[in-house]
Amino acid sequence: MTSLSQRIPLAFAEQRRRTGTLDVMRMLRHLELECRTRDEVEGVADVIAGLLPEPLLGRLGLVELLLNAIEHGNLEIGRALKGRLIREHRFEEELAARLEREPYRSRRVHVRVDIAFPQVEIEIRDEGVGFAWRSELASEVEAHDGPNGRGIALVSRTCFANLQYRDPGNIALVTLVWPR
Amino acid sequence: MIQVTDNQDTVTIQLSGRFDFRLVKDFQELLAKEPKTWVVDLSGVDYVDSSALGMLLLLRDRVRGDAQRIHLRGVHGQPRAVLTMAKFDRMFKMD
Numbered sequence: 413m414t415s416l417s418q419r420i421p422l423a424f425a426e427q428r429r430r431t432g433t434l435d436v437m438r439m440l441r442h443l444e445l446e447c448r449t450r451d452e453v454e455g456v457a458d459v460i461a462g463l464l465p466e467p468l469l470g471r472l473g474l475v476e477l478l479l480n481a482i483e484h485g486n487l488e489i490g491r492a493l494k495g496r497l498i499r500e501h502r503f504e505e506e507l508a509a510r511l512e513r514e515p516y517r518s519r520r521v522h523v524r525v526d527i528a529f530p531q532v533e534i535e536i537r538d539e540g541v542g543f544a545w546r547s548e549l550a551s552e553v554e555a556h557d558g559p560n561g562r563g564i565a566l567v568s569r570t571c572f573a574n575l576q577y578r579d580p581g582n583i584a585l586v587t588l589v590w591p592r
Numbered sequence: 593m594i595q596v597t598d599n600q601d602t603v604t605i606q607l608s609g610r611f612d613f614r615l616v617k618d619f620q621e622l623l624a625k626e627p628k629t630w631v632v633d634l635s636g637v638d639y640v641d642s643s644a645l646g647m648l649l650l651l652r653d654r655v656r657g658d659a660q661r662i663h664l665r666g667v668h669g670q671p672r673a674v675l676t677m678a679k680f681d682r683m684f685k686m687d
Contacts, residue, residue, distance in 0.1 A: 450613070468639070468670055469670075472639070472641055472670070472674075475612075475613075475641060476641060476642055479613065498616065498620070498646070498650075499650075501617070501620060501621075503616070504616070504617055553645070553677065553678040553679070554678055554679040557649075558646070558649065559616075559646035559647065559649060559650050560642075560643070560646050561646075562642040562645050562646065562678070563641075563642040566641075566642045566645070566674065566677075566678065569677055570673065570674060570677055
């Protein structure tokens, strides 16, 4: 059986072929998707990016936010721990192990896209405990040392200028407007 | 995808497609080498993410921050926009 993330792009591709993305956007009201693994993150990001004014930047922003939601939110691998695991070449292994272990295994990232064309709102919610998002949003990409920890600064500077979080930080919110 | 050419004093890492979180492990394994200079050829790369930035900084750690020993080559499009925004053009030799 094909997964949801595989079927939706096909449906959209067909719609786009007939009527173009903008016509689809005028008909779409909302989408709800879930992901648990990094493979699923890319599927979800590809579906939603296709609905955005700048798909390539949108994809990058979505993948970053969704990976954060999985790694830091659901799997509770904090920034310092991730940095240490990467340096010790053990990050992939730890990620895979947590994905198979409760309580992490049953956690999902829930994505909701609400469309009131030309406006698109994206909400990404994980099942973790949140984080100190205000200082992250305020930081510059180059302020970070080490192999990780630049995702949010990168997203807010490059992809989604109005990236926000809802306390305690397990919900990321992005609003985009299609240019007229 | 990663291709590596080890030529006396220079190791050239040629990447293509997406330079992203999926390459962390393979990229890291290359860092065991100890050449005088590194060339990271990004001419075939059309997409980088924050993990790519992290990998380049791991490489920079390997040469103790000596910008002259790492050459980022063929940077264009989205990768150029992201690397420039992150001020990597100041930390690496980049063209």
